[in-house]
Amino acid sequence: MIVVPGPASTSLGEEIAKLLSAKVVGVEHKTFPDGESYIRLTDSVRGEKVVVVQSTGPDQNKNLMELFLLVDTAYRLGADSVIAVVPYLAYSRQHKEYRPGEAISAITMAKLLKSLGADGFVTVNVHDESILGEFPNPVNVSAITQLASHFVEEGMAGAFALAPDDGAVDIAKEADSVLRGGYGWLEKTRDVITGEVSVEEKRLGIEGRVVIIFDDMISTGGTVVKAAQLALKQGAARVFAACVHPLLVGGALDKILDAGVEEVVGTNTVPSPVSRVSVAPVIAEALSKQV
Numbered sequence: 001m002i003v004v005p006g007p008a009s010t011s012l013g014e015e016i017a018k019l020l021s022a023k024v025v026g027v028e029h030k031t032f033p034d035g036e037s038y039i040r041l042t043d044s045v046r047g048e049k050v051v052v053v054q055s056t057g058p059d060q061n062k063n064l065m066e067l068f069l070l071v072d073t074a075y076r077l078g079a080d081s082v083i084a085v086v087p088y089l090a091y092s093r094q095h096k097e098y099r100p101g102e103a104i105s106a107i108t109m110a111k112l113l114k115s116l117g118a119d120g121f122v123t124v125n126v127h128d129e130s131i132l133g134e135f136p137n138p139v140n141v142s143a144i145t146q147l148a149s150h151f152v153e154e155g156m157a158g159a160f161a162l163a164p165d166d167g168a169v170d171i172a173k174e175a176d177s178v179l180r181g182g183y184g185w186l187e188k189t190r191d192v193i194t195g196e197v198s199v200e201e202k203r204l205g206i207e208g209r210v211v212i213i214f215d216d217m218i219s220t221g222g223t224v225v226k227a228a229q230l231a232l233k234q235g236a237a238r239v240f241a242a243c244v245h246p247l248l249v250g251g252a253l254d255k256i257l258d259a260g261v262e263e264v265v266g267t268n269t270v271p272s273p274v275s276r277v278s279v280a281p282v283i284a285e286a287l288s289k290q291v
Contacts, residue, residue, distance in 0.1 A: 001287075002045055006054025006070055008063045009087065012268050012280055013053035016085070019284035022051070029066065037062060039069040046078030051287060056090035057247055057270035064090055064109070071116045083120035083290060084113055087269035087279055088217075088245045095128040110134035122286050124269050124279050125171075125216045125244040139290065141282045143267050144171050144214065147242045148178035150265060150277050151212055156240075159210040160184070164227040168215050175214045175242075186227055207235035217245035218264070221252030225259040232260050240265070244279075246272040 001022040005013020007029045017024045028040040052074060054067040067086065074082045091105035106128070113121060114136055121135040124143055132138040151159060156179070163172035163185035176183040187200040211231045213224055218241065228239045239261050246266030253274065256264055268275040 001051060002048045003051045003053060004041065004045070004070060004074065006052060006063075006066055008057070008066065009053045009055045009085075011271070012055070012087065012278070013085075015278060015280040016051070016053060016284050016287070019280055020287060025050075027070065031062070035062075037065050037069060039066060039073060041070075041073055041077060044077070045074050047080050050074045050079040050082045051085055052082060053085040053087070053283075055087040055269055057088050057245070058249065060090035068112060068116060071113065071118055075117055081119040082117070083122060083287065084118045085122045085283060085287070087124045087267075087283065088247075089123050089126055092127040092131065095131045106131040107134050120290055122283060122290075124267070124283070127216055137290075139286045141279075141286050142174060143244045143269070143277065143279045143282055144174040145178055146277050146279070146282065147214070147244070147265060147267065148175040148212075151240070151242070152178060156210055156212070157181070159212050159240075160204070160206050160236075162186070162204070162206075162211050162213045162227060162231060164213055164215055164223045171214050171216060175212070179212070181209070186230065201230060204231070204234055206231060208237050210238045211236040211240070213239065213241045213261075215241075215243045217247055218243040218252060218256070218266070219247045220250050221248070221256045224256050224261065224264075228256065228259045228261045238262055242266070245269050246274050248272055248274070 003017035003022045026042040030038045052070045056063040094105040120137040122139045126140045158181040160181050161172040161175035161183040169185045172183040184204045213227045224241050241261050241264045264274045266274045267277045267279045
């Protein structure tokens, strides 16, 4: 097996390769003055089983184009098979048509990978599992246990796992299987046009407790801010936030900390200042079963 770490996931790809005792083929890359991406594999992949590791966080369009170029180039250079490891899958939130005439971008991503001939697809905590069937031989691994374990190691066993909406209940439940402090969720609604989020207040029974808000991703931070404010209003002693994909755009981290959250912890699916937990072990385990 050969691992090709893409420009957006160089460290993560190398860590996965080390865990699998796999050879690494480097990637020469640059951006032309007009914004187009240049990609070159630095060694042969002919006849090899190739794993391309490329996350697609911001800049999403650039990182996606590099992913497609890497998969296509590996095949053109004679790879026997190619598995696309996309730790964070951009455009996955649009997994259905909310308003007539909308593009369903998650399905478009799947069609593009299929058209390039990808033999497999591995991602981490995809936003909606209903889209997985559109991808070639999909595997969706979870990093929630690893995030919860991090907090246990930091002395927070018994913390309450809070999901910011009912769509993340399974995430809170998985976290609670490690933390053992109970879990709950909030009722959230989002305006499909403006994106404005509102949270319905409900009693959680968290007075004097440590509360950790778990979600698959944090983008602007609005949902976490509202959840944290509600938790503190109900008497939580300390509030933390954890996510798999720390996009943290538009000053999100500052907004979350200003709302009373002590710390935000994310994984390295998207490199960020809060990426303290590695997803390399769960990805390597999934790959070891595929190749």
